[in-house]
Amino acid sequence: MINSMNKKVTINDIASMANVAKSTVSRYLNGGSVSEHTRLKIDRIVEKYNYTPNTFAQSLKQQTNHTVGVIVPRLDSIAQSDMLRGLDELNKEDTFLIINTYQDSNRVLAAIEKLHSQNVGGIILLTANLTDEIRQALTSSPLPIVIQGQDEPNFHRVIMNDIEAGLIVGQYIKTLSPQRVLLLNVDSNIDYAVGHDRFLGIKESLTHIPHQEIITDFKLHLTKKDSYKAMSKQQFDLVVGATDRIVVGAMQSAFALKQHPKFIGFGQSFFSETVSPNLTSFEFDFFETGKALYRLFVKVRDHKPKTVQRQVINGQLIIRESTKKSNH
Amino acid sequence: MINSMNKKVTINDIASMANVAKSTVSRYLNGGSVSEHTRLKIDRIVEKYNYTPNTFAQSLKQQTNHTVGVIVPRLDSIAQSDMLRGLDELNKEDTFLIINTYQDSNRVLAAIEKLHSQNVGGIILLTANLTDEIRQALTSSPLPIVIQGQDEPNFHRVIMNDIEAGLIVGQYIKTLSPQRVLLLNVDSNIDYAVGHDRFLGIKESLTHIPHQEIITDFKLHLTKKDSYKAMSKQQFDLVVGATDRIVVGAMQSAFALKQHPKFIGFGQSFFSETVSPNLTSFEFDFFETGKALYRLFVKVRDHKPKTVQRQVINGQLIIRESTKKSNH
DNA sequence: GTGCATTAAAGAACCGGTTCCACAATAACA
């Protein structure tokens, strides 16, 4: 019902029409003690004029509000949008103010400031890496803050079990008995959880297997170029990429070179099924991660725990066509 | 500078520290007449305490604010996220409140109500289809509203030139001289601009060419199923999909059936390059669309034009591998 | 030096809520 949205009716209007004090209306709204009689009286009028309280006035008085700032590194990612959906899922009364930082840490800093000046009631930060300035900004904030993506000791956080993921993938790699492996990693300064943690177990499994590691980028065209260069020098029979996106780039290079290695990726469960062959991939449930994130945020906001909260999300290896015997 | 964010300093604090009335501080902040002497005095204190006005108090008094609600049908789409980036690009002082509706029109309605109760300063609605209830809700709103995606006569809007897109693709189809064409369309009730407008020109080009049209869905697995069914009954040498995503589904069916038709898609310039063969596709610049959308919104909000504004965005056909002579 | 316009600043009212306090009416208790 969006009638009478035009003329905004205030609590004063309601009060005078119901012949009560506005404090009574306020109590009515917030579940204070109101007699059955006046309750009905106010009910009718609120219904009739479709009254909703002015959120600015509420927030002003209450010195807090139900807007939660969510800082995301990118929006065009299944992982991120699944997480946002997970946040939404459990949410009843909060409004999310989403700020996209386009993977630029300066924008993160600006976003944090902006959210503060907007007086949000808390911040959820999805991030690949934290700079010292960002840590500083977060530390000096009085707001409840929860981060996701990096295992930062001093902040409440939800993280993916990248170390275990690497170990499991490492185990699996051994069963494939590859002859020569190409690892496509990212700079661990850009994303430590991915660049470092994920590859620990993988590298361990390769101690006796010839392999080459190259550092590439999350951007598709760079991955293509880098992997093409490596693969044209020598042939690999297994390619492991830090993310599904990276593997997609490598796949294209392989096809262009008429090579048919096996492929293993990580992460965004979406790519895995849009490419041919479908991608074997270690996958996390980001929707559940979003829900966990929201739960943790609410806990932090409402109960202000004295110890730093840390929650770990596990994933699983999904084996698809790209590591089958022959996908040629 | 996020120091002293902890204790919120108010205009009263500033005023008393500067030994002036708070109205003077307010004038100082908003460019009223203040003597050089007091200006410097206040300057120093504002600087020292890093004072920023409370936005709730401002909005409460001014009865308006700089938050713009943006309703998006989905976030995990390049088109949408490019548009959001375009909005951001031109924006100086507005805050975008992004609400994802997961392609559910009930959620659109809820979002509109929610944005009103949040007292946003305007609404930008990205949408595939409008129900009568939504039209009604938009019409009865006092806010500046701009929509994108559908050519709705009564609303200020930015639309894609889907009719021209279909004509251009139709022309191109003729040059390919296909023997049997599969059209993968979507229900025009779900997205009129896509389901109807885009296919006008295409169908016209096929009057003398055998073809089959099936109605499928934006969801990948349904597209796969539907296209597989059609392609297993008879073979096609050209597949045209309403969106790139749909074509990706059809590609997988074709590969599974060891068929190698040509493919043409529409839209999200991102898929086109992640699949093999790279996809020939009619593409729109959604980043520019986002910018156009923001410009239009600002125009509507600040100048309240009496005639309904309508802006059309053109695209272009990008020919890639999927329509090359033989991609077998 | 008086009169008048201009400018700077203070003070009060207001935006739309919530909350504290006082008071009355009713209910529970002894």
Added chain:
DNA sequence: TGTTATTGTGGAACCGGTTCTTTAATGCAC
């Protein structure tokens, strides 16, 4: 039946700004 809780209500203060009105101070002309 008198006393004490309990409940319902109105009034006032307050949140942190903006804006209108009033007052004081200054500058300028005659």
